[in-house]
Amino acid sequence: MMMPASAALWFLPFVLPICIWVAWSDLATMKIPNKAVAALILVYLVVGLIALPFSQWAWQLVHFAVVLAVGFILAIVRVLGAGDAKFAAAAAPFIMVADLVNLMAIFAICTIIGFATHRIARATPFRKLTPNWESWERTRDFPMGYPLAGTLLIYLLAAVFY
Numbered sequence: 231m232m233m234p235a236s237a238a239l240w241f242l243p244f245v246l247p248i249c250i251w252v253a254w255s256d257l258a259t260m261k262i263p264n265k266a267v268a269a270l271i272l273v274y275l276v277v278g279l280i281a282l283p284f285s286q287w288a289w290q291l292v293h294f295a296v297v298l299a300v301g302f303i304l305a306i307v308r309v310l311g312a313g314d315a316k317f318a319a320a321a322a323p324f325i326m327v328a329d330l331v332n333l334m335a336i337f338a339i340c341t342i343i344g345f346a347t348h349r350i351a352r353a354t355p356f357r358k359l360t361p362n363w364e365s366w367e368r369t370r371d372f373p374m375g376y377p378l379a380g381t382l383l384i385y386l387l388a389a390v391f392y
Contacts, residue, residue: 231326231329231332231385231388231389231392232326232327232328232329233324233325233326233329233385233386233389234281234282234389235389235390235391236281237278237281237282237389238386238387238389238390239390240277240280240281241273241274241277241278241281241324241386242383242386242387242390244273244277245270245273245324245382245383245386246383248266248269248270248273248379249379249380249382249383250379251263251266251269252266252270252317252375252378252379253373253375253376253379253380255375256313256365256373256374256375256376256379257348257360257363257365257373257375257376258360258362258363258364258365259364260311260364260365260368260371260373261313262311262313262314262316262317262375263313264313264316266317267313267316267317267319267320268320270317270320270321271294271320271323274290274291274320274323274324278290278323290322290323290324290325290326291323293322293323293325293327294319294320294322294323295319296322297315297318297319297321297322298315298316298319298322300315301314301315301316301318301319302315310374311374313375314374314375314378317375317378317379318378321378321381321382324382324385324386325385329385329389332385332388333381333385336381336384336385336388337377337378337381340377340378340380340381340384341374341377343377343380344372344376344377344380345372345377348365348372348373348376352365352366
């Protein structure tokens, strides 16, 4: 991983609760709150100044703009939801370009596991623990905030341990 372990350690305590919030909200309401997206961006802007050299911190912000533009187009053509696009853009500055292949592998695994666990839970008594979740009722949609949040967390954890 190209993300410095020290930077990942700085980010993790702040990113963890936001990712849990995003995953839970998307599962429950099929929406990612704008406040969660803003909080994630704020974490990068503030903690990133401590965790990364200034030039790298500034360069990583380009990732936000690129992913937001691509996500906006994908949301317009209904490939993904606007909340998913905004969250992916907010998460993008945390990702080093050199780690893109690793990130895609993490994302693929998180998406498969997320989809499988969601569909299994929906078909089991676990569903009764959260009976009002909107994601249980949507047969054609999937709460991508769940695997997106997991991807960011696993990426940061991998940076710490590898």
